[in-house]
Amino acid sequence: MAQVGIFVGTVYGNALLVAEEAETLLRAQGHEVRVFEEGTLAEWQAYQQHYVLIVTSTTGQGNLPDSIVPLFVAVRDQLGYQPALRYGVIALGDSSYSDFCGAGHKFDDLLQEQQATRIGELLEVDAQVDAEPEVVTGPWVENWGRLLS
Helix, strand or coil, X not given: CCEEEEEEECCCCHHHHHHHHHHHHHHHCCCEEEEECCCCHHHHHCCCCCEEEEXXXXXXXXXXXXXXXXXXXXXXXXXXXXXXXXXXEXXXXXXXXXXXXXXXXXXXXXXXXXXXXXXXXXXXXXCCCCCCCHHHHHHHHHHHHHHCC
């Protein structure tokens, strides 16, 4: 099965809970999975020929959480072209803010610019609607896991 690195950007812990649930679901499908709470560029690069799942919340200003900013900057400034990378994004946000799920979209935009291949659609989870994000993310993760080779 596939090797998956889950890279987490969290402020209050919801994204980490979603990532841990995703790890459980993907492992149940037979994938080899590891969660990185504060992933480094070296850890990211270990998955360049495999799969990356980004699970990130968004700050009130639409920015990335501090826990994932160093990784985002390193990927942006040091890697560039990543055509072998296949990835997915789960973006957590609050639709009462103007830049809803902005952090997930920023990561997706960066990886698209670097010509990585997104597997499936970016999933937006709205805290205004989904008090328990795992209810929404669980089925998405199970489907995403079936798309991996």
